Amino acid sequence: MFRHVLVHVGEHPSLAAGQVWPGLLSPRESAKLAELALLPRRRKWLLGRVAAKRLVRSMVDGPAPADVDISVLNRASGEPYVYIEGRGEWEFAISLSHRSEIGMAAVPKQRELRIxxxxxxxxxxxxxxxxxxxxxxxxxxxxxxxxxxxxxxxxxxxxxxxxxxxxxxxxxxxxxxxxxxxxxxxxxxxxxxxxxxxxxxxxxxxxxxxxxxxxxxxxxxxxxxxxxxxxx
Ligand SMILES: CC(C)(COP(=O)(O)OP(=O)(O)OC[C@H]1O[C@@H](n2cnc3c(N)ncnc32)[C@H](O)[C@@H]1OP(=O)(O)O)[C@@H](O)C(=O)NCCC(=O)NCCS
The missing domain is CATH 3.90.470.20 (4'-phosphopantetheinyl transferase domain)
Known part of the structure; x- marks a missing residue:
């Protein structure tokens, strides 16, 4: 029906500080993170991106793209979507949620499902x-x-x-x-x-x-x- 990933803030020391490590974010995501000034929002936003990238990498057909080639972006409504460098917009829907210590990403197993x-x-x-x-x-x-x-x-x-x-x-x-x-x-x-x-x-x-x-x-x-x- 769907797959989900949870990421805890304790998994990487940078996450608690709202910081990134090399190779994690795409240029478009880095630009977005630069707009987020407050630590709680930066941390939550990052937890969502780390969870989403882990899930996308495990689900794409063929060789898994590098994290830096996966962009988890938002439409004007706030809805998230995934763009993969060299492949275009991913055909699966994705949904994110985050609290201060944990981030969640979920993706349906069928392309036609909303989530x-x-x-x-x-x-x-x-x-x-x-x-x-x-x-x-x-x-x-x-x-x-x-x-x-x-x-x-x-x-x-x-x-x-x-x-x-x-x-x-x-x-x-x-x-x-x-x-x-x-x-x-x-x-x-x-x-x-x-x-x-x-x-x-x-x-x-x-x-x-x-x-x-x-x-x-x-x-x-x-x-x-x-x-x-x-x-x-
Ligand atoms: C979408 C909404 C429901 C988000 O809820 P939230 O509890 O604030 O935050 P969550 O961490 O669970 O979800 C945030 C994610 O929702 C997603 N989201 C935002 N707008 C969305 C929309 N219109 N449709 C689908 N997903 C959306 C985004 O991916 C966002 O994460 P991101 O900005 O890092 O990409 C939002 O409308 C909202 O502002 N809620 C306020 C909370 C509230 O008062 N709830 C009362 C319910 S009883």
Whole structure:
């Protein structure tokens, strides 16, 4: 269905400092990094690029391109895409997510699939966030979650962001236009180690091109929730 790579900031001393090592970035990426002044943003941006390049190198047909020949760029909407020197734009979709210590890249195994991936920390989050971003149904799930509250909030938030990325919209769509349930129907091809989750784009937002079917899966990894949304 898809492949993903996680990169931890501790893997290379330069990453924590928001610095690069020779041969990592393409000239276009170096120009982009030069625009990023703040360390947290530089670090996250780099974690995403290192994860994406590792994944691309493992998936391309034929000899793997050098890191410096792989550019992980963004369209005007923010959506990421891959350009490979000498080959052109890569035909597979890619999605990135990063938190302060970890970066994630995910790519579908089929060229025709769209993808959205998201990574969230499991940590206490204010009720105001639930009130502002969640539907009434999601708020009820959180209210009933007891000791699992932090994980449940992270799962709902992460599923929303994965779907927003799959749709290519980011926060141009109201987060309450997506309603997440904590479990979904199992389906053929659900990857081992991942659980289905249901996320519906509500009728009021019909202007959005929603894949049908759209599959959303999640897993817990240490203190993080990972979610991937896929569809044609
Ligand atoms: C796309 C979005 C959802 C990103 O979420 P985020 O949690 O800030 O950050 P993440 O690390 O998970 O993802 C960032 C990546 O999303 C990708 N992205 C950005 N815009 C995108 C878009 N329109 N479509 C698809 N992917 C997009 C980029 O690859 C970006 O990484 P990069 O800049 O290094 O290339 C964004 O719209 C956003 O601003 N979110 C704000 C968080 C928020 O308030 N969420 C409430 C949800 S309940």
């Amino acid at each position: 959205g991936a998201d990574l969230e920390t499991i940590e206490p989050r204010a009720l105001a966030l639930v009130r502002q971003f969640f539907t009434d149904g999601e708020a009820a799930l959180v209210a009933a979650s007891g000791q699992a509250r932090d994980e449940v909030v992270a799962r709902i938030w992460s599923a929303k962001e994965a779907v927003l990325k799959l749709l290519g919209l980011g926060l141009r769509l109201d987060t309450r236009a997506i309603e997440v349930s904590l479990a979904g129907p199992s389906f053929v091809g659900c990857p081992a180690g991942w659980e289905p989750i249901e996320a519906k784009v509500l009728a009021a937002s019909t202007a959005v091109d929603v894949p049908s079917p759209m599959h959303v899966v999640w897993r817990r990894e240490g203190g993080y929730v990972l979610t991937v949304a896929l569809g044609v």
